[in-house]
Amino acid sequence: MSSLTNRYGSPKRRLAKKTRRNLIVGGLSVGVIGALYLTWATQSGVDFKDQSFVVSSPTQASAVVDISKNADQTAQCEVRAMNESYAIVGWKTLTVGPSEGKGRETTRFDVNLRTESLATTVGIEECKIVKAS
Structure with a gap:
């Protein structure tokens, strides 16, 4: 050994x-x-849901969206319009400030966008809390 x-x-x-x-x-x-x-x-603390969208013309589109957040928070949501190639042809930042209510609340918004060309879809890209009281 x-x-x-x-x-x-x-x-x-x-x-x-x-x-x-x-x-x-x-x-x-x-x-x-x-x-x-x-x-x-x-976890961002904000939820969102696309309800519907309308493309009015090659330069106009709109979306109806629901945003849920705590009443004392401020959220920013990016709404985008895309063409059939999934290129972004319109963009808008929607800021949802605090409200008088308490707890979690859902608010519906009708967002109008100007577009560079004909859009085929419109909706929220992302939402985030930017300030909580």
Whole structure:
């Protein structure tokens, strides 16, 4: 046996069971905390839904959208009109300020857009909270 030890070195020691268990528990804890943080950090606090849209002419389009947010928050929503190639031909930033109500509320908006060419679809691209009271 001593000739094998001289040739290949001594066998490697394994981690103790307690150390192995602590490393696994620590790794799982970091993973769960990371997942919770990402879930919390990516929630914008505002929901939106496209209801309908109308293309009136090659230079005019409009959309009816619902925006839900807490009454004390200010949200900015980007409304876009796109052509059949999915190129943006019209864009408007809609700012929805705080209101007198309390809690979460949904408001419907009719948004008119000027377009560079004929649009085939109109709707909200994204919404985010920009200020909370």
